[in-house]
Amino acid sequence: MLAVIQSSIREYPLKPQHLLPLALATVLIGCAPSPDEELNATLPQLSLKELLPQAVANEYCNPKLDSDLLYGIGYQLYNDDKPEQARSCLIMAAPTHDRALCYLASIAEQDSSKDSAERDRQAFGYMAYSAVKNDSCAEFGMFQNFTYGMRGQTPDIDLGLRWLERSARHGDADAQQTLVRLHSNKGNLPLAYSWAKVLDDQAQIDALKQRMNPQQLSEGEQGFEQLSKIVTSKDAVRKEARExxxxxxxxxxxxxxxxxxxxxxxxxxxxxxxxxxxxxxxxPEFSTRGQFYAYVIIAQQAQLKQTGVDVLQNPQIVELLSDTELEVSEAVKKADVILGQAAL
Known part of the structure; x- marks a missing residue:
């Protein structure tokens, strides 16, 4: 999640016990328009052609690269605090990767070459496009925009909550965690319990149980059963994260x-x-990203020398890859020697 949740959620003047059942009923019985369609209608309807400036190729990205590499490189450059280079890569990736717009929004709001109004306008536009496409990162951003009046928006707590629930329904763990805390703080323990069950946070489930009477617990279980029909499954969330x-x-x-x-x-x-x-x-012996990178590189180099070889059948390679302190470059060099010796 790009933005950090404020440590203490304000005491919203909500009646949450009335909000979730209405949204659930609309979804479950198939009424039109759906809650998501209604929320989409609150946002500007923008196209990528309107939103995105011309991407400029740089030393990392060019239009000849496929969208996965463009997105991945843009993400890495964003994390490496190279916003201008990341921006070009993410612009090229955006037609295929909606999540790229969420990162572009973060880059836009830090662009010191523009005034604050233009930064807000551009960041909100990127986020709005991605939110309409059901990207949970952007949906959570909409919760922040309308709850706290961020990115040039007028505060609207009720609208912010609706975006928070939508992000949570689409599997965003930060949104689900926020709903647990929000409803718990407001005393709506059944709803807090329902979302804690969705989140599968046993510590919070147990803590809430201590505060609930049998009727509240029954309501919480019923709420969870309803939510389980409309919340994106953990398997689907894991698949998306894996991709x-x-x-x-x-x-x-x-x-x-x-x-x-x-x-x-x-x-x-x-x-x-x-x-x-x-x-x-x-x-279990492979626990770091460096080990993963070393394995892929070493395995591919071995394939070039002998098709079908499994480097994990070589005890020396396994021992090498099991060293969490070894740099990738050093592991690759040592593996090349080991595999060369094995081929003799």
Whole structure:
């Protein structure tokens, strides 16, 4: 999540016990318009053509790169505090990756070359486009915009809550956590309990149980049963996160070891990275991103020398990869020696 939740949510003048059942009923019985359509109608309807300036190629990104690499490189450059370079990459990735707009919004609101009104206008526009596309990051941003009057918006607490619930329904853990705290602070323990169950936070579930009577607990269980029908499943959230991670991991390897993916199509590279994620995740001795990168690079270099070879069948390679302190470059060098010796 790009923005940090304020440590203490204000005491909103809400009647939350009336809000969730209405939204649930509308979704579950299929009434039109849906809550999401109503929320979308509160935002400007923008196109990427209106929003995005012309992307300028730089040393990291150009239009010849596929969208996953463009998004992953943009994300990495954003984290490396290189906003201008990140901006160009994310603009190129935006037609395929809605989440890119959420990062572009953050970059825009820090752009010192524009006045505050223009920064707010551009950041809100990026976020609005992404929120309409159901990106939970941007939806959470809309909660902040309308709750706290951020990015040039007039405070509207009720509207902010609706965006918070939408972000939570789409699987955003920060939004779900915020709803638990908000409803708990307002004394609506059944709703807080329902969202704690969605979040699967056992500590909060147990703490709420201590404060609830049997009727409240029954209401909380019923609320959770309703929410489970409309909240994006954890499996779907994990799949989305895995796809984003694959894009970022692929970009990082491409930036540091571009020969690793030479000759592979986009589909082949994705399949390779997906399999690598599954392989490394199943091995408890591999716990760092550096170990993952080293494994992918070493495995691919081995494939170039001998098709079908499994480097994890080599005890020396496994021992090498198990060293969490070893730099990726050093691991790759040592593996090259080990694999060379094995081929003799």
């Amino acid at each position: 984003e991670n694959i894009a970022v991991y692929s970009a990082n390897i491409h930036m540091e070891y571009p020969e690793t993916f030479k000759g592979l199509s986009v589909a082949e590279r994705h399949a390779l990275m997906e399999q690598a994620v599954a392989t490394v995740s199943a091995r």
